[in-house]
Amino acid sequence: MCLAVPGRVLEIAGEDPLTRSGRVAFGGIVKAISLAFAPEAAVGDYVLAHAGVAIAVLDEAEARRTIACLDTLEEAER
Numbered sequence: 918m919c920l921a922v923p924g925r926v927l928e929i930a931g932e933d934p935l936t937r938s939g940r941v942a943f944g945g946i947v948k949a950i951s952l953a954f955a956p957e958a959a960v961g962d963y964v965l966a967h968a969g970v971a972i973a974v975l976d977e978a979e980a981r982r983t984i985a986c987l988d989t990l991e992e993a994e995r
Contacts, residue, residue, distance in 0.1 A: 921967035922987065923980040924948075926960050941966060944984070 924941040929952065931937040937952040941964060948969070952958050955971040963980035964971035975983075 919967060921965045921972060923963050923975055923983050924950075924966055925980075926952075926958055926962050926964060926971075929958070929960060939964075939971070941971070944987075 922943055924943040927940045927942055927947065929937060929939045934956040935953050937956070938949050939952050939958065939960075940947055941950050943966070948966075950964075950966050951970045952964075953970065955964055955974050958964050958971055958974050963975040963977055965973045965975050965980075
């Protein structure tokens, strides 16, 4: 099973759409990911990321709902 998770773009590096990358915050963890598949992503946007690649830009409300669901699952495991 594959899982993509939402994160917020903090900064973007690079101009070339194929090599652009971003620092993205995932619940307190910040990772550098490729933005090649989400060229429209901008600082402050939420992206859906899988395996170090942003695969879509998310609406903020949808991203927050997904994060809340993931938080609920994490709490249930405790």
